[in-house]
Amino acid sequence: xxxxxxxxxxxxxxxxxxDVVYExxxxxxxxxxxxxxxxxxxxxxDSTRIKILWALEEAEMCVxxxxxLLNMTQSAIxxxxxxxxxxxxxxxxxxGKIVYYSxxxxxxRQIFDQxxxxxxxx
Amino acid sequence: xxxxxxxxxxxxxxxxxxDVVYExxxxxxxxxxxxxxxxxxxxxxDSTRIKILWALEEAEMCVxxxxxLLNMTQSAIxxxxxxxxxxxxxxxxxxGKIVYYSxxxxxxRQIFDQxxxxxxxx
DNA sequence: ATAATATATGAATATTCATTCAAATGTTCA
DNA sequence: TGAACATTTGAATGAATATTCATATATTAT
Numbered sequence: 001x002x003x004x005x006x007x008x009x010x011x012x013x014x015x016x017x018x019d020v021v022y023e024x025x026x027x028x029x030x031x032x033x034x035x036x037x038x039x040x041x042x043x044x045x046d047s048t049r050i051k052i053l054w055a056l057e058e059a060e061m062c063v064x065x066x067x068x069l070l071n072m073t074q075s076a077i078x079x080x081x082x083x084x085x086x087x088x089x090x091x092x093x094x095x096g097k098i099v100y101y102s103x104x105x106x107x108x109r110q111i112f113d114q115x116x117x118x119x120x121x122x
Numbered sequence: 123x124x125x126x127x128x129x130x131x132x133x134x135x136x137x138x139x140x141d142v143v144y145e146x147x148x149x150x151x152x153x154x155x156x157x158x159x160x161x162x163x164x165x166x167x168d169s170t171r172i173k174i175l176w177a178l179e180e181a182e183m184c185v186x187x188x189x190x191l192l193n194m195t196q197s198a199i200x201x202x203x204x205x206x207x208x209x210x211x212x213x214x215x216x217x218g219k220i221v222y223y224s225x226x227x228x229x230x231r232q233i234f235d236q237x238x239x240x241x242x243x244x
Numbered sequence: 245a246t247a248a249t250a251t252a253t254g255a256a257t258a259t260t261c262a263t264t265c266a267a268a269t270g271t272t273c274a
Numbered sequence: 275t276g277a278a279c280a281t282t283t284g285a286a287t288g289a290a291t292a293t294t295c296a297t298a299t300a301t302t303a304t
Contacts, residue, residue, distance in 0.1 A: 045164030
């Protein structure tokens with residue numbers, strides 16, 4: 001067979017609808033964009049972080065509060081807050097020795113809502 | 123200190139804003155709901171699956187087509203399609219020995235859009 | 245029936261990652 | 275200054291999982 005994509009090496013099977021694939025390939029976003037998107041959703045893909053985000057949607061809280069709410073160690077919460085902060089989903093504010101966390105924007109609620117409506121239709 | 127939640131054992135620090143935490147706790151969804159939500163986002167949290175979903179948004183395709191498009195083995199794609207199908211994000215249709223996959227609903231696009239708008243604001 | 249092809253599947257491997265534990269940092273207060 | 279406390283951080287451990295490889299299943303054509 002002849003292939004339009006001659007650089008392809010890892011694929012071990014014949015393409016069946018080459019023209020369709022070719023059109024789809026042209027419309028795909030940049031590799032990097034798709035990677036970033038996956039990285040963002042990976043952050044949402046952990047129930048501890050989901051709980052933290054959901055909680056912060058209700059109120060600003062400090063690390064101890066969240067640890068207490070979720071019945072987890074303060075260290076575990078702190079590690080997860082760092083992940084959330086790196087993803088720019090939460091921001092922090094320091095007041096003395098206490099660090100308050102809150103959501104950094106309102107996408108979280110909208111992403112949750114879309115996810116929930118998918119779940120609730122199954 | 124006295125705690126309203128006496129069953130809590132794993133938390134190793136004092137709660138600071140007990141009333142806030144108490145109110146937040148009342149508003150939290152069921153544990154199972156939050157778990158399911160995390161499981162759903164976990165499915166989105168892999169760039170191979172993101173690529174598959176994005177591709178299927180453009181056109182229905184068979185396993186070979188997708189493997190060819192993404193330059194991956196047919197086996198790897200098949201494994202990931204199973205994950206997507208279990209999450210009810212894709213559905214399949216068999217025509218002879220060829221299995222065609224497509225998106226099962228339109229939440230995928232909306233979830234992508236929310237994710238992208240978060241990324242593009244950073 | 246046999247060959248060829250499309251897909252699925254199970255085991256193995258390698259990597260990623262959530263939590264724990266111990267220790268460090270930074271802040272308040274006596 | 276030193277004790278107490280809130281938080282952070284780094285290393286270690288164990289669990290989850292993406293891909294590969296080999297093989298199985300199913301369908302079509304000869």
